[in-house]
């Protein structure tokens with residue numbers, strides 16, 4: 001018997017492959033729901049409103065903040081990003097494990113508000129490998145690569161605040177590992193109070 005879904009926060013360096021891991025996880029297993037964030041940044045080519053993000057004006061976003069419609073929000077490179085509350089709460093109540101792919105400031109806010117959330121940090125096996133992946137993408141200029149590497153230095157300062165490190169060497173292995181970690185989390189006794197209570201009651205009747 002399970003109480004409800006787990007709130008899972010996934011962060012990681014740009015170039016860590018966290019987005020791909022989450023997509024694969026959702027394709028492979030049914031019990032996950034991916035939260036779609038709101039942002040004030042402009043859509044990139046190929047992005048659709050309501051699929052990658054809900055694209056908002058600053059004014060619209062600030063209204064969402066005022067109405068407490070976001071679980072958390074943060075400013076990242078001059079744009080707002082935030083997690084809409086309704087979908088997350090709905091899905092968790094329905095027993096789904098909800099994944100938030102968000103940066104570290106938001107992750108730490110989620111931890112404060114939801115101490116039971118599970119925080120995962122995705123990293124390549126080494127700094128050298130991170131740089132190689134960013135260079136090999138071929139879509140970024142050297143300036144952008146330098147910027148992301150510097151950003152990674154800052155983000156690394158918070159790595160130890162996460163519950164698990166996911167070292168992304170082989171994609172499929174990583175997907176399986178994330179799934180196993182989450183399944184293990186479901187077995188934690190503090191997530192199964194209802195079961196424990198029921199067991200105690202049943203045993204009383206024996």
Ligand code: 5GP
Pocket residue numbers: 037038041072073074076081082083101102103104105106107
């Ligand atoms: P991008 O602009 O590349 O899509 O995302 C930039 C950063 O914002 C990424 O680290 C991404 O994980 C993070 N992000 C996306 N949505 C949210 C959100 O709702 N809240 C927070 N705090 N960060 C987010």
